[in-house]
Amino acid sequence: MSTKKLVGILEKSLSRSSANQKSAAKIAEILIKSGLKPFRTNSSLISDLNSNTINLILSNPKLPLHSCTQFFNFLRTNLSLPSQKPNLQTHLTFIRRLYKAGNFEEIKQVLKFIIFDDNLRYSVEDMFSVAGFECDDSNFPVKLSDLFFRVCVDNKRFEEANRAFDYMKKMGFKIDERSCILYLVALKKCDKGDSFLGFFRRMVESGVEVSVYSMTIVIDGLCKRGEIEKGRELMNEMAGKGVKANVITYNTILNAYVKRKDFGVVDEVLRLMEREEVEYNAATYTVLVEYFGNIGKHDEVEKLFDEMRERRVEVDVHLYTSMIHWHCRRGSLKKAIALFDELTEKGLVPNAHVYGVLINGLCKTGQMEAARMLLNDMQRQGIVVNQVIVNTLLHGYCRKGMMDDALRLVAVMEKKGFEPDVFTYNIMASGMSRLKRHEEAKRWLFMMVEKQLKPNAVNFTTLIDIHCKEGNIVEAKKLFQQMQRRGESPNIVTYNVLIDGHSKKGELKDAYKLRDEMEANGIAPDVYTYTSLVHGECSFGEVNEAMKLFDEMSQKGLVPNVATYTVIISGLSKKESSDEAFRLYNEMISLGHVPDQRVYSSLVGSLHAT
DNA sequence: TTAGGGTTAG
Numbered sequence: 001m002s003t004k005k006l007v008g009i010l011e012k013s014l015s016r017s018s019a020n021q022k023s024a025a026k027i028a029e030i031l032i033k034s035g036l037k038p039f040r041t042n043s044s045l046i047s048d049l050n051s052n053t054i055n056l057i058l059s060n061p062k063l064p065l066h067s068c069t070q071f072f073n074f075l076r077t078n079l080s081l082p083s084q085k086p087n088l089q090t091h092l093t094f095i096r097r098l099y100k101a102g103n104f105e106e107i108k109q110v111l112k113f114i115i116f117d118d119n120l121r122y123s124v125e126d127m128f129s130v131a132g133f134e135c136d137d138s139n140f141p142v143k144l145s146d147l148f149f150r151v152c153v154d155n156k157r158f159e160e161a162n163r164a165f166d167y168m169k170k171m172g173f174k175i176d177e178r179s180c181i182l183y184l185v186a187l188k189k190c191d192k193g194d195s196f197l198g199f200f201r202r203m204v205e206s207g208v209e210v211s212v213y214s215m216t217i218v219i220d221g222l223c224k225r226g227e228i229e230k231g232r233e234l235m236n237e238m239a240g241k242g243v244k245a246n247v248i249t250y251n252t253i254l255n256a257y258v259k260r261k262d263f264g265v266v267d268e269v270l271r272l273m274e275r276e277e278v279e280y281n282a283a284t285y286t287v288l289v290e291y292f293g294n295i296g297k298h299d300e301v302e303k304l305f306d307e308m309r310e311r312r313v314e315v316d317v318h319l320y321t322s323m324i325h326w327h328c329r330r331g332s333l334k335k336a337i338a339l340f341d342e343l344t345e346k347g348l349v350p351n352a353h354v355y356g357v358l359i360n361g362l363c364k365t366g367q368m369e370a371a372r373m374l375l376n377d378m379q380r381q382g383i384v385v386n387q388v389i390v391n392t393l394l395h396g397y398c399r400k401g402m403m404d405d406a407l408r409l410v411a412v413m414e415k416k417g418f419e420p421d422v423f424t425y426n427i428m429a430s431g432m433s434r435l436k437r438h439e440e441a442k443r444w445l446f447m448m449v450e451k452q453l454k455p456n457a458v459n460f461t462t463l464i465d466i467h468c469k470e471g472n473i474v475e476a477k478k479l480f481q482q483m484q485r486r487g488e489s490p491n492i493v494t495y496n497v498l499i500d501g502h503s504k505k506g507e508l509k510d511a512y513k514l515r516d517e518m519e520a521n522g523i524a525p526d527v528y529t530y531t532s533l534v535h536g537e538c539s540f541g542e543v544n545e546a547m548k549l550f551d552e553m554s555q556k557g558l559v560p561n562v563a564t565y566t567v568i569i570s571g572l573s574k575k576e577s578s579d580e581a582f583r584l585y586n587e588m589i590s591l592g593h594v595p596d597q598r599v600y601s602s603l604v605g606s607l608h609a610t
Numbered sequence: 611t612t613a614g615g616g617t618t619a620g
Contacts, residue, residue, distance in 0.1 A: 223613095248612050317615080352616085391617065392616080429619090
């Protein structure tokens with residue numbers, strides 16, 4: 001190349017660069033003048049814009065950050081020429097400005113464009129290699145990769161997040177555990193197998209400073225998937241690496257066992273906590289109230305209350321809820337209500353859960369007036385009355401045969417936007433059925449199908465039961481077939497309902513056949529199954545067979561209830577076996593059962609016969 | 611930055 005030519009090129013490039021600088025300065029001036037107002041300018045200046053001028057403007061230290069932001073937004077939204085579209089370099093220049101100002105939230109917004117915009121779509125590695133920029137602050141690439149990783153996590157782009165993690169590892173960057181925690185939580189929420197465990201392992205291998213926080217998230221994820229043992233193994237493994245479980249880790253495991261009703265292991269975990277000197281907090285007590293309540297150790301619950309008071313544990317809404325639940329389950333509604341009042345007096349805000357527990361307790365004890373008042377109270381407090389609570393109340397009304405009140409509540413709630421669900425329809429149908437209003441009962445279930453709701457096994461069972469009660473076994477059987485064709489497996493109640501239907505009709509053979517079928521399907525007959533069969537045998541005079549069944553029950557560890565005793569005593573009485581009848585009567589009383597009118601009349605009948 | 615509470619068929 002001749003010297004002349006070279007000079008020519010240099011001159012040209014110099015004049016271009018000076019032109020760029022001129023227009024950059026001009027635009028900067030306009031930007032400064034316009035302050036916080038959106039950027040506006042004439043078209044000749046815009047047509048001068050190229051990536052050089054743009055970068056000159058964005059890196060101009062005289063230009064305040066908000067003006068850079070205005071300009072960047074203008075570029076992103078207003079320009080249609082592809083050559084003027086902000087490229088990677090433009091984004092990074094802007095990011096550098098933001099970084100100097102410490103505005104990391106805004107950097108994440110800009111990174112989103114780099115990662116997801118159709119014309120960019122950079123991986124972290126590509127972003128750094130294409131840009132190839134240097135920075136006086138060596139922490140900048142570390143921070144930028146971390147933010148890149150977080151943006152991927154926030155947007156659930158797990159593939160990209162993994163690549164960003166690998167890049168940081170490859171570059172020897174210190175990886176922030178808090179970013180990894182966000183990833184773990186996102187993975188756990190997405191229910192993607194145990195990917196969170198795999199990632200946790202990579203964290204440990206990669207030298208991330210893992211704390212009890214990330215460990216607990218992973219253990220919780222495992223517990224929620226039913227893999228409590230795996231969670232405990234991880235806990236032991238990490239203890240060996242110096243990461244010790246804290247009260248929350250233990251609560252997670254305790255709660256998982258209690259939920260699974262795996263009560264045998266709870267004591268072991270509690271002893272472990274004692275050995276490790278981990279003190280209980282409110283959440284621990286919440287789980288323990290449920291645990292001791294479940295295994296019937298009521299004095300232990302009382303002891304817990306004392307201990308809590310002694311230790312001045314701050315009782316929160318969760319703990320109140322489980323305490324109120326415990327009182328409700330024991331039928332001490334007065335104490336439950338007192339606790340509810342205490343909660344509000346303390347300034348805690350009752351929520352739908354506490355209301356739900358108390359309303360359910362009141363409904364179960366038939367105190368519908370009080371339950372209804374609580375519902376109104378809830379609405380006044382502005383707490384959203386959810387479907388569960390409405391269903392609970394409806395069930396309460398139905399149990400008492402107060403169908404008009406139930407219907408009224410449905411109507412009122414529907415006006416407020418409540419949409420009956422499969423539970424609602426079932427509750428209404430079985431309520432009607434209990435009052436022998438079979439046609440209305442069926443209509444509720446049909447209405448449900450009309451509303452495009454898919455009937456589940458319970459709904460089918462209720463409908464089968466209604467047909468059985470009407471004596472229409474043929475239709476009941478048809479439905480039994482139909483539900484299975486639709487992929488709904490019959491459960492123990494379905495079998496019991498059908499067995500009862502057959503037994504009442506004297507079709508004992510069919511009843512026994514169903515019992516065998518349920519056993520073959522892995523469903524063990526229970527007290528209800530036997531009571532129906534005993535009833536069937538008694539009604540059709542086969543008291544000896546009934547007695548055989550009755551004995552079989554105890555062999556299987558099943559405890560007869562009032563209904564079983566009533567049925568067998570009445571059968572024996574009719575057969576003039578009053579001695580046997582009285583023996584069983586005494587047995588029933590000694591077991592603490594309260595006989596109802598039917599037992600008495602059966603016995604009286606048997607006395608007259610002798 | 612990690613955990614905990616209620617309800618629904620015979």
